[in-house]
Amino acid sequence: MSAIWQVQEAKNHFGELIDRALSEGPQTVTRHGKPVVRVVAVADVASHSGAVDDGFIDFLLNAPKADDFELPERTSIKPIDPLGE
Numbered sequence: 240m241s242a243i244w245q246v247q248e249a250k251n252h253f254g255e256l257i258d259r260a261l262s263e264g265p266q267t268v269t270r271h272g273k274p275v276v277r278v279v280a281v282a283d284v285a286s287h288s289g290a291v292d293d294g295f296i297d298f299l300l301n302a303p304k305a306d307d308f309e310l311p312e313r314t315s316i317k318p319i320d321p322l323g324e
Contacts, residue, residue, distance in 0.1 A: 243267045246275075 249268045260266045266278045
């Protein structure tokens, strides 16, 4: 069963939060009543090869390539006086 923890409660009972993530499943931590993070046991997301798939590799592989970026042209450059002059 997933539980919801306020940040301060999660901080004060971090060991219990981990134990419950291991035994009961994902635990959600909220800040100002809004979910901000979820604590999940590694065993729940590990593949058969033992690797953890947290989506980061897919994120990197699907990121825009450097060739896809177009920098805007600068229309003007404001001169800056050197310090002390």
